[in-house]
Amino acid sequence: MKHMSEEKPPTPEQAGPSPQELALNAAMAYRVKAYWNALCDPIIDANKTYIRDNPGILTTVAEIDGARAASFTESVKLPFFEVTDPEAFLQWADDKGETEWVVRKSFRDNILKKRARHIQQTGECVDSVTGEVIPGVTRNPGGAHISVKPTFTEAGEELLDGFLDALFGNAAAALPMLAPSEEENGEGNE
DSSP, X not given: OOOOSSOOOOOTTOOSOOHHHHHHHHHHHHHHHHHHHHHHHHHHHHHHHHHHHSXXXXXXXXXXXXXXXXXXXXEEOOOEEEESOHHHHHHHHHHTTOBSSSBOHHHHHXXXXXXXXXXXXXXXXXXXXXXXXXXXXXXXXXXXXXXXXXXXXXXXXXXXXXXXXXHHHHHHHTOGGGSOOTTTTTOSOO
């Protein structure tokens, strides 16, 4: 698979693969990753989609021989307050003496993250300290899908890695350009 170019023979000081060999190894590694990603991504995405599209199901669990191997948990946005009418909020903050040229960031953060309370019956947001309605602020209910990420147990990781090594070890060995470097496997650098 080598391409004959203006490759110079290695000099005695040059240890390791040539730049061309490094490039070929990297090209092969990229294509192997793309090949496996094309096979694996739809399966991973199907699990993410299942969790995202089924409200109330935040986690799926993978078990091997009755032992938990991994769990996949969805992250969702929690409810939060946000300024949806900047002019009304600015006027209100100005009436409180909390503006300079703009609303002070510390005041805005304090209101949105600590003091704002939602009144279910009216849909209004009030300042929990003063009881006043906060103009221009609404409560965002959150719940928007952010991501699904796996958490592997140590035993699950070992079981899966052992299975994959038994299944793909010979295939990986047939691609010497994907072998770990001497630094990675702890050999060589003395």
